[in-house]
Amino acid sequence: MIRVAVVDDEALVRSGLELILNSADDIEVVATATGFEAVGKIRDTHPAVVLLDIRMPDVDGLTVLSTLRALPETPVVAMLTTFDADEYILAALRSGAAGFLLKDTEPDQLTQSVRTLAAGGVVLSPRASLTLLNARSDSTGDSVLLLERLTDRERDVLMLLAEGLSNASVGARLHLSTGTVKDHVSTILTKLGVGTRVQAALVAQRAGLLRDRNDPGDDG
Structure with a gap:
């Protein structure tokens, strides 16, 4: 089973992603959290993959990403983004994010992306990738x-x-x-x-x- 943690400040987003991911036979969401709760829950549950919202009001995703990257057991972190988060996407890339997913990603694509991340692959949503390419054109x-x-x-x-x-x-x-x-x-x-x-x-x-x-x- 691929152990996943979902970090987002909106309960509806967390529950929706959890429902989609848990519907896959090989994926288990072991933790959901706000930015403030994230590091503690991830330390306790040891997920292989973390889906992390970039922008959160309590503790922003970039701060959480930096802390996770310093853990002895570092999970693979993919950022959950919205189309207008260009500057945050660039900062997350520099901080070592392993991928970028839009929150409205189709369910089948979401589960396959988690599998790719767990296997050491790269996941770049087309629009997030375009943002990065345009920024460095x-x-x-x-x-x-x-x-x-x-x-x-x-x-x-x-x-x-x-x-x-x-x-x-x-x-x-x-x-x-x-x-x-x-x-x-x-x-x-x-x-x-x-x-x-x-x-x-x-x-x-x-x-x-x-x-x-x-x-x-x-x-x-």
């Missing part, structure tokens, strides 16, 4: 130059990572061991000068790596 050229540091194999790994695949799934696709993929990911993060898989995925998106892959006229 002037850095496309820099991203292309960063990708030139990667070997062909590292670019292959990065493309799959940017699609949200876990290390195990990347390994299965490329016929590599999970350990080898993990080593590649570590090297990719170092070469790109980023700290998380999400940041690496955004570099790939800004540089057009995924677009190039899907281009039928691309022979490479």
Whole structure:
């Protein structure tokens, strides 16, 4: 079972997400909390994945994220966002969030996103991703130059990572061991000068790596 905690200041949102997630056979919501309650409940229940609202009136999500990142057992944290939370999305990315989900995400997509996060993958809602890309649109050229540091194999790994695949799934696709993929990911993060898989995925998106892959006229 994938243990999940939901943190949001609105009781209706918490209960709605809990109902959706608990309907999946492989997911269990072990805690729901406001921002003020979050850290204590997460310490007590040890969830693997935390869905964390970015903006809350008592203790904001960025503060909670920073505290969670310092815990000995760090859960995977995906931020719950609204369309107008651009500056908060950017700050959460810099603070190590593993993904971004909109609160109106479809139920099936929500449960699949939790599975992806638990497996070590990246989750970026299309609108949250667009926000980040637009905010850094002037850095496309820099991203292309960063990708030139990667070997062909590292670019292959990065493309799959940017699609949200876990290390195990990347390994299965490329016929590599999970350990080898993990080593590649570590090297990719170092070469790109980023700290998380999400940041690496955004570099790939800004540089057009995924677009190039899907281009039928691309022979490479």
